[in-house]
Amino acid sequence: MDIEGNLNLIGYGLAAIGPGIGVGLIFGLGVQAIARQPEARGMLQGQMLIGFALTEVLALIGLVLAFVL
Amino acid sequence: MDIEGNLNLIGYGLAAIGPGIGVGLIFGLGVQAIARQPEARGMLQGQMLIGFALTEVLALIGLVLAFVL
Amino acid sequence: MDIEGNLNLIGYGLAAIGPGIGVGLIFGLGVQAIARQPEARGMLQGQMLIGFALTEVLALIGLVLAFVL
Amino acid sequence: MDIEGNLNLIGYGLAAIGPGIGVGLIFGLGVQAIARQPEARGMLQGQMLIGFALTEVLALIGLVLAFVL
Amino acid sequence: MDIEGNLNLIGYGLAAIGPGIGVGLIFGLGVQAIARQPEARGMLQGQMLIGFALTEVLALIGLVLAFVL
Numbered sequence: 001m002d003i004e005g006n007l008n009l010i011g012y013g014l015a016a017i018g019p020g021i022g023v024g025l026i027f028g029l030g031v032q033a034i035a036r037q038p039e040a041r042g043m044l045q046g047q048m049l050i051g052f053a054l055t056e057v058l059a060l061i062g063l064v065l066a067f068v069l
Numbered sequence: 070m071d072i073e074g075n076l077n078l079i080g081y082g083l084a085a086i087g088p089g090i091g092v093g094l095i096f097g098l099g100v101q102a103i104a105r106q107p108e109a110r111g112m113l114q115g116q117m118l119i120g121f122a123l124t125e126v127l128a129l130i131g132l133v134l135a136f137v138l
Numbered sequence: 139m140d141i142e143g144n145l146n147l148i149g150y151g152l153a154a155i156g157p158g159i160g161v162g163l164i165f166g167l168g169v170q171a172i173a174r175q176p177e178a179r180g181m182l183q184g185q186m187l188i189g190f191a192l193t194e195v196l197a198l199i200g201l202v203l204a205f206v207l
Numbered sequence: 208m209d210i211e212g213n214l215n216l217i218g219y220g221l222a223a224i225g226p227g228i229g230v231g232l233i234f235g236l237g238v239q240a241i242a243r244q245p246e247a248r249g250m251l252q253g254q255m256l257i258g259f260a261l262t263e264v265l266a267l268i269g270l271v272l273a274f275v276l
Numbered sequence: 277m278d279i280e281g282n283l284n285l286i287g288y289g290l291a292a293i294g295p296g297i298g299v300g301l302i303f304g305l306g307v308q309a310i311a312r313q314p315e316a317r318g319m320l321q322g323q324m325l326i327g328f329a330l331t332e333v334l335a336l337i338g339l340v341l342a343f344v345l
Contacts, residue, residue, distance in 0.1 A: 003145060005076025006138040009131070013083025013152075016127040020087015020156070021094070023127075027120025028091075028098035031113055035102035038109055045116070052123055059087075059127050066134060072214060074145025075207040078200070082152025082221075085196040089156015089225070090163070092196075096189025097160075097167035100182055104171035107178055114185070121192060128196050135203065141283060143214025144276040147269070151221025151290075154265040158225020158294070159232070161265075165258025166229075166236035169251055173240035176247055183254070190261060197265050204272065212283025213345040216338070220290025223334040227294020228301070230334075234327025235298075235305030238320055242309035245316055252323070259330060266334050273341065 008066040015062025022055040077135040084131025091124040146204040153200025160193040215273040222269025229262040284342040291338025298331040 030048040034041050099117040103110050168186040172179050237255040241248050306324040310317050 003072060003074060003076065005078075006080070007076065009077050009080025009134050009138050010083060011080075012134060013080040013086075013131055016084040016131060017087040020084075020089070020091045020124055020127050022087075022091070023120065023124045024088075024091020024094035027116065027124070028094035028096075031095070031099045031116045031120070032102045032105075034116060035106040035109060035113055038106065038112070041112070048120075052120075056123065056127075059130075063130055063134075066138065071142040072145065074147075074214075075149070076145065078146050078149025078203050078207050079152060080149075081203060082149040082155075082200055085153040085200060086156040089153075089158070089160045089193055089196045091156075091160070092189065092193045093157075093160020093163035096185065096193070097163035100164070100168045100185045100189070101171045101174075103185060104175040104178065104182055107175065107181070110181070125192065125196075128199075132199060132203075135207065140211040141214065143216075143218070143283075145214065147215050147218030147272050147276050148221060149218075150272060151218040151224075151269055154222040154269060155225040158222075158227070158229045158262055158265045160225075160229070161258065161262045162226075162229020162232035165254065165262070166232035169233070169237045169254045169258070170240045170243075172254060173244040173247065173251060176244065176250070179250070194261065194265075197268075201268060201272075204276065209280040210283065212285075212287070214283065216284045216287030216341050216345050217290060218287075219341055220287040220293075220338055223291040223338060224294035227291075227296070227298040227331055227334045229294075229298070230327065230331045231295075231298020231301035234323065234331070235301035235303075238302070238306045238323045238327070239309045239312075241323060242313040242316060242320055245313065245319070248319070263330065263334075266337075270337060270341075273345065 012062040012066045016059040019059040026051045081131045081135045085128045088128040095120045150200045150204045154197045157197040164189045219269045223266045226266040233258045288338045292335045295335040302327045
């Protein structure tokens with residue numbers, strides 16, 4: 001039995017699953033919204049970035065915890 | 070019992086699930102947006118690449134952590 | 139207790155989940171985009187291949203790590 | 208405690224999740240694209256088969272690794 | 277602690293997740309395509325069966341591996 005490694009990285013990996021899918025949904029659907037209303041690009045992009053920040057922070061918390069715990 | 074390997078690779082593997090689906094959503098939905106508004110291809114492609122970078126970084130953090138932790 | 143095997147393959151397997159779904163999304167949604175705009179097939183196919191490369195690389199990193207770690 | 212088996216099969220099993228869903232997306236969405244443009248069936252089917260090959264290979268790599276690792 | 281069993285069955289179980297969802301997508305989306313173009317039923321059904329075979333094989337490989345490994 002020759003296992004090495006750190007369980008904290010498994011924790012970060014799990015924490016990154018959701019935001020990875022979530023940010024993809026925001027930008028994938030957001031690009032379609034911009035294609036439908038190109039003149040509102042600035043406003044739509046602002047909404048996308050707010051959603052991005054609120055989603056990505058979940059994985060970044062996992063990144064911080066991997067070093068703190 | 071003859072197990073070998075590295076838990077860190079499991080961590081990276083988990084961290085790659087979300088971005089793999091997310092980048093697929095961005096380009097899949099983005100190609101449909103471009104098909105609807107071909108004349109706005111440059112602008113839509115820019116949005117897709119921003120979303121790609123913000124999503125892919127979650128897996129790359131896992132790649133770095135696999136060597137750091 | 140008679141378990142054998144390599145944890146690295148579990149890591150690769152996890153890393154292949156996301157790109158497997160992601161590439162499927164790109165080509166599934168991309169084929170629909172081509173059906174809607176058949177005359178733009180070349181340009182749309184280019185977008186699909188860019189997205190494919192950026193997604194598949196996440197699994198290929200896992201393949202490399204399975205031998206490196 | 209009487210557990211036996213091979214971790215490599217768990218690795219293959221995980222590697223088959225993504226392509227299983229991905230190939231399903233390609234053919235499910237592809238059949239809808241063909242229903243919308245039946246006259247372009249040959250060209251659309253070509254795109255579907257390219258996407259199928261690029262997705263299925265991720266599971267086949269897992270199959271090879273199950274014997275190599 | 278009185279656990280018994282075979283890890284290979286877990287491996288097959290994982291290998292059945294993706295094709296289970298994938299075949300469901302093919303027939304679910306395919307039935308909708310047939311409902312939109314009932315006169316093209318034979319051709320669409322052929323596409324669905326090709327997709328079904330290419331997806332289901334991923335689980336059957338897992339079944340074979342459960343006895344081989």
